[in-house]
Amino acid sequence: MRAEAPAARLRLLDGPTVAALLEPAAVRAAVAEAFALHSRGEGRTFPVVREQLAEGVFGIKSGAVPAQALLGYKSAGFWPANRGRGGEPHQATIVLHDPATGRPLCVLDGNAITSARTAAAGAIGLQRLARPGSRALCLFGTGVQARAHLAEALRVLPALEQVRYCTHRGQPDAAFESAFAGRCALQFAPDADTAVAASDVVITATPGAGVLFGLGAVRPGTHINAVGADTRGKRELPEGLLARARLVVDDRSQARQLGEAQWAPELPCTEIGALDDAARAPETITVFDLTGLALQDLAVARMVLASAEAQGLGLDIAWPW
Known part of the structure; x- marks a missing residue:
C-alpha cells in the first residue's frame, strides 16, 4: 500500500515583498558565502541555458549546495519590447526545491534579487580590488x-x-x-x-x-x-x-x-x-x-525565504503531492 503523502505547502513571494527583504549588508554576506562555497567546490553549478529568441534572450541558471540542503534555479532573460508595454525588460523567477524530495518550496520574483545580488557581487569586487x-x-x-x-x-x-x-x-x-x-x-x-x-x-x-x-x-x-x-x-x-x-x-x-x-x-x-x-x-x-552564479541567486533567495517565513509574509498555499 502506498504511504499517504504528508501535507505540503508552497510559499509565493512577489516583487514588492522580496524587495523589502533585501537588506544590502545581508545580501553581500550571502553572495560572499556563495562565492566561497563555489571556489571550495562545496556548491554545484549546473550547465547554463542561454538562448537567443526572436523576442529576446532566455536563460536558466541552476545549482545546489548539498551540505546546506539548497537546490533550485532561476529562469531569466531580457525582453526589450517590454519597455514599449510599460514593463521591465529584465524578467526573472527563482524556484527553491527540497533536495530530499524534489518538491518546490518557494517561488520568488527574481528581478529584485538579480539586481541586488549582482550589485552585491560588484561591491565585493570593489572592496577586494579597488x-x-x-x-x-x-x-x-x-x-x-x-x-x-x-x-x-x-x-x-x-x-x-x-x-x-x-x-x-x-x-x-x-x-x-x-x-x-x-x-x-x-x-x-x-x-x-x-x-x-x-x-x-x-x-x-x-x-x-x-x-x-x-x-x-x-x-x-x-x-x-x-x-x-x-x-x-x-x-x-x-x-x-x-x-x-x-x-x-x-x-x-x-x-x-x-x-x-x-x-x-x-x-x-x-x-x-x-x-x-x-x-x-x-x-x-x-x-x-x-x-552571475546560480549560487548567488539561491543563497539570497534562501535568505529572503527565511525572513518571509519569520515575518509571516507572502502567500502560503497548499501544494498537494
Whole structure:
C-alpha cells in the first residue's frame, strides 16, 4: 500500500515583498558565502541555458549546495519590447526545491534579487580590488543594474566623491540624476575616454552591445567591474585590456564562455571566492568579470525565504503531492 503523502505547502513571494527583504549588508554576506562555497567546490553549478529568441534572450541558471540542503534555479532573460508595454525588460523567477524530495518550496520574483545580488557581487569586487581611497568613479549605463551598482559603490567606497556617467544616447539622464541627488557629485560625461581616464573605478553596466571606451583611456591602478557581458558575443571592454590587467572572475569556465573573458579565454584568471588578501599593487589594473552564479541567486533567495517565513509574509498555499 502506498504511504499517504504528508501535507505540503508552497510559499509565493512577489516583487514588492522580496524587495523589502533585501537588506544590502545581508545580501553581500550571502553572495560572499556563495562565492566561497563555489571556489571550495562545496556548491554545484549546473550547465547554463542561454538562448537567443526572436523576442529576446532566455536563460536558466541552476545549482545546489548539498551540505546546506539548497537546490533550485532561476529562469531569466531580457525582453526589450517590454519597455514599449510599460514593463521591465529584465524578467526573472527563482524556484527553491527540497533536495530530499524534489518538491518546490518557494517561488520568488527574481528581478529584485538579480539586481541586488549582482550589485552585491560588484561591491565585493570593489572592496577586494579597488584601491583604498578611490574617489572618482565612471559609470556606463543608467538603468536598473547601473543604479544598483552605483548605490552599492557609494556604500562600500567611503572616499567616493565624484561620479561621472555615460549613456548610450550620449545625452544626460534627468531621472537618473534625480535618483542620486545629494548622494554624490554626479556629472554627465559626454566623452567616455575622458571620463575613464579621470576615474579610479569604472563600472560597465550596459546590455553589452559593444566596446565602450578606448584602451588608452585606462590609467594604471584603475579597477573595472565589468557587468554587461553575460552572453556569447557580448562585450564592453576594449581589445587588449584583459592582457594588461589582473583578471578576476566569479566562475572561470562561465566567464570564458559568456563574460568578457570569452574574448581572451587563454588568459589566467582568479575566482573571487579564492582571492587571497595579498596587498594590491597600486599600479595594477584589475578587472572583475561578473557573469552571475546560480549560487548567488539561491543563497539570497534562501535568505529572503527565511525572513518571509519569520515575518509571516507572502502567500502560503497548499501544494498537494
